[in-house]
Amino acid sequence: MTENQPAAVPGTADDSVAPGRPVPDVSVIVGAYDAMPYLVRCLESVAAQTIGPDRMELIAVDDGSTDGTGERLAEFAARGAVPTRVVRQANSGSPGGPRNTGLGLARGRYVFFLDADDYLGDEALERLVAMADRAGTDVVLGRTVGVNRGAARSMWRKTTERADIYTSNVKFTLSAQKLFRRELLVRHRMRFDPSLRIGEDALFTMEAYLRAAGVSVVADYTCYYLVGRADGKHVTRTVGxxxxxxxxxxxxxxxxxxxxxxxxxxxxxxxxxxxxxxxxxxxxxxxxxxxxxxxxxxxxxxxxxxxxxxxxxxxxxxxxxxxxxxxxxxxxxxxxxxxxxxxxxxxxxxxxxxxxxxxxxxxxxxxxxxxxxxxxEVLDAPGRLGRLRRRARRAAVRLVGQSRLSRLVRLVGQSRLVRLVRQS
Structure with a gap:
């Protein structure tokens, strides 16, 4: 069992956990601001990960909390089995600030951003890392469910090693709570925009989708529990x-x-x-x-x-x-x-x-x-009518040639061609 290091003093980070330790598979980055009592369940879920403490590290950033969040993080670092670094900093004013701090300290092959209000399924990191390694993808989405709040559902229909970001529904989940290959983020110097109080995670994740060598979906296991806070302290509720x-x-x-x-x-x-x-x-x-x-x-x-x-x-x-x-x-x-x-x-x-x-x-x-x-106008499905028309035209060209296409359209009509293609 590896020995944890004590929390950093305010405004600094404790780097003494890094020398001599093997590179972990995943760095879990938790940005926390006045996160009690939700932080307790969050940290318990990190400790329970089946991937094991020897394959992970936790980087926790206390973003100027005043409710005992920093003290709870220090206790976890001192007593838990997961190698942990704690940073205490003045409040940055946005969720991107502590995430950027954690990203700058991460050593893992992958990083996972975990909000301090939320918690992980026990097998989450093991399954996400296994998927990334197997598929060779740079971003992995894990099935997410809401606890006392809603959560996106359309992208969890099936586990997919390589999802098309253009035609699938992965584009409708742009929260930061995903597994990212750290090399991708380092190579492109990716960071969260600290000037944004909302939407910074969407920018970061969409850029990762666009730059990635592939995006995977783990849909057959609940990896992430998105918690609705009873005190209403979600940043998204306070912006105009x-x-x-x-x-x-x-x-x-x-x-x-x-x-x-x-x-x-x-x-x-x-x-x-x-x-x-x-x-x-x-x-x-x-x-x-x-x-x-x-x-x-x-x-x-x-x-x-x-x-x-x-x-x-x-x-x-x-x-x-x-x-x-x-x-x-x-x-x-x-x-x-x-x-x-x-x-x-x-x-x-x-x-x-x-x-x-x-x-x-x-x-x-x-x-x-x-x-x-x-x-x-009512379309059969979003954009489907246009796609069917293009398929009908291509099919007609293959069958009769471009020169006879106009005559075929006059004989059977564009709508008839669409119906024939739909039935084929």
Whole structure:
């Protein structure tokens, strides 16, 4: 059994655990600010890891706590079996600050960011490291469930050694609680943006997805328990709409910086538009002053001008696409009507025109409103209709050649081609 070192003095880190010790498989980084009593369960879950203390290390950063968090970390470091370093620093003002401190001290082949409010499944680290080693991937997502709060679920349908970040739902979980290959982070000098109080983890994780040699999903075991604090001290509950819209814009800019315009960029843009931006223009606008809505529209305008494209719109369902179209067109009155209709127990009527189907939300077909019919159009699945049309065209070219394609379309119709491809 390895011997732990005492906690560092305030403002410093104890590096005496590093010399002579083998490189651990994983460095668990815990940033903690006034985390009691939740920290107790968090640390117990670290100690219970089946990967064993000889294959891991804990780096705990007390970010200016005043509730005994620092003392609890020192006790764990002194008495536990897991090699532990404790850093005490002045409050950084953001979740990214202590994570960056821990990342700078990490020695493991992999790092895992564990929030002090949450806890791990006993086999979490063993399973995540095994997956990364087996698949050769740089990021591994472990199944997450909520405790007294919600948690994303769509990406946990099956365990996957190599998930496509563009077509799978992994893009909808951008929290930091994942396994990252440290070499990737070091090579690209990746750090959390300390100026952001919200959304810093989304930027970090999306960049890792884009730079990674692969992303894996462990879905057959609950690796992470995301805890809802009864005291309401989650940072996400204390930030206002300017910071939330700015976080959406920062994520859009990151995606645009890494990908040229086109389908892959559009697919990733779905995430900031639907998860970050859309809630700012959801039912909350019915409860807040119109002046606030106008300010939100001003803040969102440059984002819509730069990143809202027909490709993104085609990947969304009508209840998502239509309000965002109102935002893009700066139609506050229409937006309020659409959001109010969405709250109704009665679904909007379906209308068929020219072989297409629409949801007749307010202002459908109203020239004065200036909202295009495409915003109301029902697609078989987000973006699927366009994909089917492209497949139908390619199939027709293979069968009859490009020169006879126009005649074939006139004979059987575009919609018939789509149906034939769907049935094939």
């Amino acid at each position: 709409h300017p910071e939330r819209i700015a976080a959406a814009g920062a994520l859009m800019e990151l995606i645009a910086a890494h990908l040229p315009p086109g389908e892959r960029r559009d697919r990733l843009m779905v995430r900031p538009f639907t998860v970050n931006l859309l809630p700012q223009f959801g039912p909350i606008v019915l409860r807040r002053p119109v002046a606030e809505l106008r300010r939100k529209l001003e803040l969102a305008a440059p984002l819509m001008a730069a990143h809202w494209t027909p490709g993104v719109a085609a990947l969304l369902r009508v209840p998502e696409r239509l309000p965002l179209t109102c935002v893009a067109l700066d139609r506050p009155a229409a937006l309020l009507d659409v959001v109010a209709a969405g709250r109704s127990a009665e679904p909007p009527p379906r209308v068929r025109r020219g072989g297409r189907e629409y949801l007749a939300y307010p202002h459908f077909g109203d020239p004065a409103a200036g909202i295009p019919d495409e915003a109301y």
